[in-house]
């Protein structure tokens with residue numbers, strides 16, 4: 623097996639889905655976390671001037687989604703055939719859409735306006751995507767998004783749905799019981815649960 627070194631800041635952020643995949647695979651890797659104070663010196667040395675970066679025997683891969691997909695493919699957790707890979711991608715791209723929808727929340731400083739913005743984003747944009755994911759899950763039997771085992775789609779959803787709850791509140795999944803149950807199930811998968819327990823407690 624190659625040597626994997628995942629370089630990111632000390633947070634879950636854009637590295638966490640790849641970390642979930644490593645955990646699910648039970649694979650060894652170096653979880654290299656840098657301080658913000660080190661970043662200015664390191665930035666020019668990184669392929670795209672940003673993190674995360676995954677080193678594979680020294681070769682560097684940039685872009686969080688490329689990294690997560692690469693790691694998932696390494697461990698056969700990206701779908702068992704071309705169709706399943708496309709199904710995983712459908713879920714992942716929907717999660718990206720949800721992330722993009724929620725992005726303006728972070729830049730609104732006025733608390734009253736922020737609360738209104740959250741409400742409108744949730745009602746007008748996010749809800750329909752959650753419904754799509756709920757239906758997608760139901761169509762595959764409700765246990766796994768794709769095929770008959772956990773894949774990148776399932777851990778990607780865990781990460782994003784945690785953020786949805788963080789952004790829109792504990793009730794965000796109340797109309798989507800299948801998604802809520804699935805999130806619970808993925809977080810209790812023994813290797814994922816062990817990682818959640820042991821990972822550094824960080825504020826992003």
Ligand SMILES: N[C@@H](CCC(=O)N[C@@H](CS)C(=O)NCC(=O)O)C(=O)O
Pocket residue numbers: 635636665671672673674684685686687
């Ligand atoms: N599209 C890239 C975005 C990477 C990105 O913006 N990373 C942030 C941290 S989450 C970063 O490195 N910020 C520091 C900088 O750009 O100088 C990805 O998904 O990996």
